Amino acid sequence: MSGFRKFLMQGNVIDLAVAVVIGAAFNSIVQSFVKDLLTPLISAFGGLPDFASLKITVGRSDFMYGNFINAVVSFLIVAGVVYFFVVKPYAHVKDRLTAKVEATTRDCPECLSEIPKAASRCAFCSAEVATV
Template sequence: MKGFKDFVMQGNVIDLAVGVVIGGAFTALVTAFVDNLINPVVAAAGGADSVEGFGFKIFENNEATFINFGAVISAIITFLITAAVVYFVFVMPMTKAREAANRRKGVEEEVEAAPEDIVLLSEIRDLLKTQNPQGGNPQV
């Protein structure tokens, strides 16, 4: 039970829960925007005589065979709007805030370790300097 409690109390789980709630509210907002503003424009592209909007029926007498391009276009627009807002409102500011916090804390990017051969050559150089402090050529 302690492991489960630690898992639930982690910041990541709380952040995820908040994200799901905000995502649900945001999805409702974008859906209302697309249904009430974008869909009428897309339906108008289907022509004035078309009641269904931008699409066609495979069989005229069967309503179930209606291929609705407008719904697909609306879904794509909904996705693009949602992705753009999530990126520009949530992801980008959080990334900048994290970078600023890291700079304030003095966190620097880890320096890559030098390759082993460079380390060995540096050690040899240092040993040669200690054997011949005048800087001349070492006697072989």
């Protein structure tokens, strides 16, 4: 039982739980945006009031491809928001915080082996190399 408690107290589990809750709330916002704002805007130019009413009937079966179009639009909006407001800023901050590590080795000009930067002679081919 203590192992399970330790697992739950790890930061990753709590972060994941918060992300799932926020993601669910964000999904309802995006669904409302698509249904209440974007679809009427597109229908103003296309003349169709709602994509959900689009369907193909074959026999007695209705294929509601309009719902699929709404789902694709919702997905693209969520993907765009996540990319531009989470992934790109995170990558930018990560790049700024990552220290530029200076190389401690270099290649020997004679044998192309990796040698220490301060070396004056190659340990592999004994060639003299200029110090840096």
